Amino acid sequence: MTARWIRERIVLVLGLLVLVYTFVPIAVVVLMSFNAPASRNVYRFDAFTLDNWANPCAAEGMCSALGRSIQIGLLATLVATVLGTLAGFALVRHDFAGRSASNLLIFLPMAAPEIVLGSSLLALFVASGFAGQLGFWTILIAHIMFCLSFVVVTIRSRLAGMDDTLEQAAMDLYATPVQTFRRVTFPLVFPGILGAALLSFSLSFDDFIITNLNAGTTTTFPMYVWGAAQRGVPMQVNVVGTLMFVVSVAIVVSVEMNNRRRTRALV
Incomplete structure (x- = not known):
């Protein structure tokens, strides 16, 4: 009986x-964001406090590094997404010389x-x-270059698995190419773009190796954490990690709920 239940x-x-194995490190980060350590040299939970959340910029230089990482990440995401979407459409929808290459x-x-990409x-x-x-702009260029491939692959996969009969039906109903793209193609591709x-x-916010090689004297958040780890990681770093995790989960949940609402509306 027990063996059958296990099978x-x-x-x-x-x-x-x-x-459980995946979320244990995240749980440690969340727990440490409420920690008042007796010493920065020992990474353990000593006492509960809300000071880390009330004063997230108490760690010197952390908020400026964080803001720089967010700025670079947003700009790199915008440029890479636009260029990658255009490239994905070109690779899937058009036949041209050098397409396979x-x-x-x-x-x-x-x-x-x-390390190879960063040194190159x-x-x-x-x-x-x-x-x-070397600094902000070289980091931005580097991030756009390595993010671009991931965007193209994601968009291309979305387009390759998309049925084009809806677009053909829209054009059969006298929709112009612009109307077809705006009302049919783009809504279908948007989840892949997002x-x-x-x-x-x-990828941009989290990158360390490529950034470190091309940053000069500019410090991003991963570089700040790496430098701070040699002297003792401030607990405010865990606050940032917790916030990033919560925001990521909120975005995924909201998108999933919106997709379910749209599916129920169609039914």
Whole structure:
């Protein structure tokens, strides 16, 4: 009886164990955001406090690094999403010379190790005469370049799996190409565009290796955390991590609820 119960629920149990294993580090971050440590050199929970949330910028230089990372992430996401969406449409909807080679080249930044991509970009900036001007703009260019591949792949997958009969039906009903794109194509592709944008921002905000090689004296949030870890991580870092997790979950939940409402409306 026990063996049968285990066989019937082994997949469920393993799935729950994987989820627990995945969320344990996140739970530690949330817990530490309410910690009042006795010493910054020992990373353990000593006492409960709300001071970290009340004064998130108490750690010197953290908020400026955080704001810089958010700014770079938003700009890189905007540019990479626009260019990647256009490239995805071109690769799926049009036939041109070099299309197969372009599909192959798109995967190279994703397949290459970050240390290789970062050092290659650094060599490019140095050869172009930007050795003394490494900073915000070189980081932004680097982030756009490695985010672009992820956007193209995401959009291309969405377009490749999309049935074009709805677009054909719209044109049969005398819709212009602009009306077809605005009322049919774009709403169908939008979930892929949104997913690509969220992925781009996460990659940009989280990047350390490529940023560190091309940042010069500019400090982003991951670089701040890396530097602070050598002296003792301030608990405000956990506040930022908790907020990013909550915002990410809120976005995913809101999109899923909106999709379910649209599905029920169509039914």
